[in-house]
Amino acid sequence: MDTVDAVIIGAGHNGLVAANILADAGWTVRVLEATGEPGGAVRSGEITAPGYLSDLFSAFYPLGYASPVMRELALERYGLSWTHAPSVFSHLLPDGRAATVHREIERTMASVEAFAAGDGERWRNAYRDWSKVSGRMLEAITRPFPPVRSGLGLVRRLGTGQTLRLARRLVLSARELGSELFAGEGARALLAGCALHTDLSPEEAGGGVYGWLLAMLGQEVGWPVPVGGAGRLTSALVGRLTARGGEIVYSAPVSRVLVARGRAMGVRTADGRDWRAGRAVIADVPAPSLFLNLVGERWLPPRMVEDLAHFRWDGATVKVDWALDGPIPWKNPEVAGSGTVHLGADLNGLTRYSAELATGEVPDHPFLLLGQMTTADPTRSPEGTESAWAYTHLPHRESWPADEIAAHVERMEGVIEDQAPGFRSRIVGRNVFSPEDLEEENPSLVGGALGGGTSAAFQQLFFRPVPGLGRADTPVDRLFLGSSSAHPGGGVHGAPGANAARAALARDRKLSGAAYRAAVAAAQRSIYR
Template sequence: MSTQAADAIVIGAGHNGLVAANELADAGWSVVVVEATGVPGGAVRSAEVTAPGYRNDLFSSFYPLGFVSPALTALDLGEHGLRWRHAPDVLAHVLPDGRVARLHRDVEITAASLDEFAPGDGDRWRAAFAAWRPVADPLVRALLTPFPPVRASAELLRGEGVAGALRLARRLVLPVRALGREMFAGEGGPLLLAGCALHTDLSPEDAGGGFFGWLLAMLGQQVGWPVPEGGAQRITDALVARLEERGGRIVYGAPADRVLIARGRAMGVRAGGDLYRAHRAVLADVPAPALYLDLVGAAHLPPRLVEDLEHFRWDGSTVKVDWALSGPIPWRNPAAAGAGTVHLDADLNGLSRYAADLASGDLPARPFLLAGQMTTSDPGRSPAGTESLWAYTHLPFRTQWHAEEIAAHVERMEAVLEEHAPGFRALVVGRHVAGPAELHGANPSLVGGTLGGGTAAAYQQLFLRPVPGLGRPDTPVDRLFLASSSAHPGGGVHGAPGHNAARAALVRAGRAGSAYAAAVGAAHRAIYR
């Protein structure tokens, strides 16, 4: 057993851990990242898993929040090779009857598509986007900066006034079905919003779903849903190169099994059989239950926090399939051909039925697919004239699945694709299936194949994430910070949890650190007594 030391020890080389490590290195700290697997990136990785020459994103692919995130944009990853690409269309929602609602970065093209569903819905979309533009920047900052977002909220209040801010607050809690009904007369607009909302684990009837649907749809109209040129791995490669350039170090094959604590303060980490002493802070890019119950242990935590963790809720499990296709997808409706992302085969009631099956613990007989045409988005992802395609669908949350269940559900997924693209199966030259077990095995933070670090439901957001508390990365253990998607603001590739944890660690180590620690400690005692 060896002992090493640094100003900060970061547990986990997912993108949040790498963002935190970079920001601390920028501040002049020495940083060591301990990573359980043999590679960095967490859920931001790429490889050839279907056929030679086909570059597949193993987990996440499209990054509208990452493109606008203050945490990522401040790191200037373009200096380390990150380039963005866009598909011709941002999104296509394909209905069961074959009609397609299109979202394009040209608002006139989006509006024309929605007018096909109901005359006047194009103007309603233009009005919605015009209302979005002045609130976009402060709203994104409010979402992705530490809670409470005082400055961004004040800017929103100045811009919108009290009346506008109150109506915006109402929109943030509306179910997406209700929001779509208020905004549009036809089916197209509500489906664009609802399909976006179902990137989370929220149903069309869940509070807060309207916000996620509106946010992702409006970002798609404003900046698109870009992909990194060459694959998601390019984000990770840029973060790693930037960190190493600043003296940071990553130790691979070093699963953390204990946060070392003395007198209520995090002193370091035991990982891979070695000890890593932290002079200033420990930051953990791991799920909240893993940090608190496995790495810290109940003996070092307020009993009420341990009780609260019994009510922590994961988001749904996932199955993801990648295909190498010998040609473009033969869509029955060619309006889907130019979209980077395709939401496939559900109207609004179908989305509700699909979500109800998941809530009931049942596998939907007809899964709703979220699909990515990656060569359409970035031509270098596969040989000329071919397509690198993926699709995933949500499952009820379980930690154990039978292989036969997953295989049967993959068959249902392919049947949906074949129905809307006759001849799809004949084009398949390679396939890779990642069920919940495979996702979890490749990234230990994806517990049971979950993607969001915990449910996006309103009862586990803001100061309720991951449990009722401060909504900040600070933990009841001094100098220990939660830097994963289990912390506010939650899932997605935007780096905000890592950024927030790094900011908190810097404040704690600064001149006002003792007063800061005392205030945080007093707040935690009041919450968990």
């Protein structure tokens, strides 16, 4: 087998981003994908009924749209186009009231003002605060750790005092942040519901920043979707890569990273073939899979192996897609135009729901994140119909009997039926992905975990995936972690893949590459000794 400059393990979006960046640098690139198609968790297909297109895993992409990494790839030149639902998202409370974010800030202000006098202006103020830092924040999030340049830019922009206040905000829980910013339940629920796109409860430190980020991005850029399905984003990445000479090999699961004298030399696939890499191996797979299964303990510091035993996954997921013969018949018409609807719990209900998951219980009243895909993109199903989905979390278990999953799907549909009587009567097709089904469809979604590991503060920054440098570099020379298990974590923004590609390029520089590796190795020795 011929040697290429870089072998990429996995054709998820992070792997494809890494491959594109290396191809831009003139490297020869080969991507090995375990399954029969690219995209990982960014894929679409007809799984409910003919003519109804579903996004199989992820769907709405505010981070993908706003990410500097993705924008630099100019995927619109390769067929990607974006569209928006009439409204960004709503949080529908159990009593039927709803708070809604619209791209027109005055409409958002009016929605939250209905819950508490003054919250409209407070929302405007919160958005002004976000606008001052959004560009630098996104740079800091999507660039290698530590974000020195963007961090210094934030300090210059805000001054020391405001920077410290921002830092404090970043470690607040969703409940605390909401209570500091707003008086009414509507705006607070918007933030908390967004925070529960992660596996964090409203009470956990650091959860507020996720709610603030997603809500304010919704106000700034919306929560857009690719026209024609999530798979169009993947096909744009693939088209861009192949136009630069990159190669993707499908049905080629990697079974081993080939290491000699502490350096990654390539990989071996399950069929026994060796694939040589002259300059780098980048892995778009979960960290435990890479280090414990593909590399092996022989090449790892014992302390790192111990740390990996404490790696924590994010929540298990059950996802249901529906083909509906008409729009969801919401009692509250305010949510009919929202691309995403959060429903099933108020703020206290979110805390109870999270507590049940934390104690291993299956929630009797699940909190749902629901997508109205035809509302966002009319190409997803026939005119006058709706392609919809919802997901909720479950505790992590070794296996889930079919009857338990079916019972939980009944609960999920009951939550929707309560707010939209007649919903069940409009179902003409249904697909259920249990946690085990999600992992079977995409081996990186271990146990139905969508985020590559918990979003909790103890597994972020230089703690991700284990205490270390917070960078893509690994103890094996020229092997780089480029999956959502790496900083900055889950979400379709391409940052882990881009960071891995940049690390590979830095390691390979003729004049400074050896010094780069020596510095990384010295730092790792001090951490893992």
